[in-house]
Amino acid sequence: MALDAPEIKQMILEILPDAQIQIQDMRGDGSQFAASVISKEFIGKNRVQQHQMVYKALKGKIGAELHALSLQTSAPE
Amino acid sequence: MTTSVHDRIKNDVTADNIVLYMKGDPMFPQCGFSATVIEILNYFNVDYTTYNVLSDESLRNGIKEFSDWPTIPQLYVKGEFVGGCDIIREMAANGELIAHFESVGIEPKG
Numbered sequence: 289m290a291l292d293a294p295e296i297k298q299m300i301l302e303i304l305p306d307a308q309i310q311i312q313d314m315r316g317d318g319s320q321f322a323a324s325v326i327s328k329e330f331i332g333k334n335r336v337q338q339h340q341m342v343y344k345a346l347k348g349k350i351g352a353e354l355h356a357l358s359l360q361t362s363a364p365e
Numbered sequence: 366m367t368t369s370v371h372d373r374i375k376n377d378v379t380a381d382n383i384v385l386y387m388k389g390d391p392m393f394p395q396c397g398f399s400a401t402v403i404e405i406l407n408y409f410n411v412d413y414t415t416y417n418v419l420s421d422e423s424l425r426n427g428i429k430e431f432s433d434w435p436t437i438p439q440l441y442v443k444g445e446f447v448g449g450c451d452i453i454r455e456m457a458a459n460g461e462l463i464a465h466f467e468s469v470g471i472e473p474k475g
Contacts, residue, residue, distance in 0.1 A: 335448060335452045335455070336434075336447070336448055339449070340434065343434070343435050356398070359451050
């Protein structure tokens with residue numbers, strides 16, 4: 289079962305409710321997504337920790353149902 | 366069993382300055398994300414050691430647990446996990462990666 293962009297967005301929002309998320313299905317077939325996530329929760333965290341928070345939100349689906357997610361994270365300006 | 370894989374990884378990532386866990390090898394990366402990190406390391410002209418997770422299933426799973434990171438490639442510098450493809454690409458583009466190499470005493474090959 290492949291995930292679609294709105295499902296991915298919803299899963300991230302459950303863990304990071306304030307997040308501004310932009311998500312793109314790179315090939316239009318659900319095999320590769322690119323997401324940009326901005327959240328206050330990222331303040332004081334390094335990039336590895338920020339990405340880990342998003343991966344946790346996606347509950348192990350990366351590498352399984354979600355083959356590839358290119359991720360860019362940041363705290364609000 | 367898992368413990369011994371973790372011990373091996375801990376050993377390997379501290380044995381060399383720059384260690385990349387990837388799919389395939391530097392000549393023939395088996396995935397675009399691994400290929401991107403190889404290109405970046407070659408561009409900065411630094412020495413690195415790679416391990417092919419495709420040839421070792423226990424390593425493929427073990428490295429994900431070791432770093433609490435679900436994807437390959439994974440780059441380690443001086444034993445510390447620095448990031449996967451997206452982070453390395455971002456750090457290469459904004460100058461952070463070369464600054465990080467310099468800060469830990471890693472220099473381009475002469």
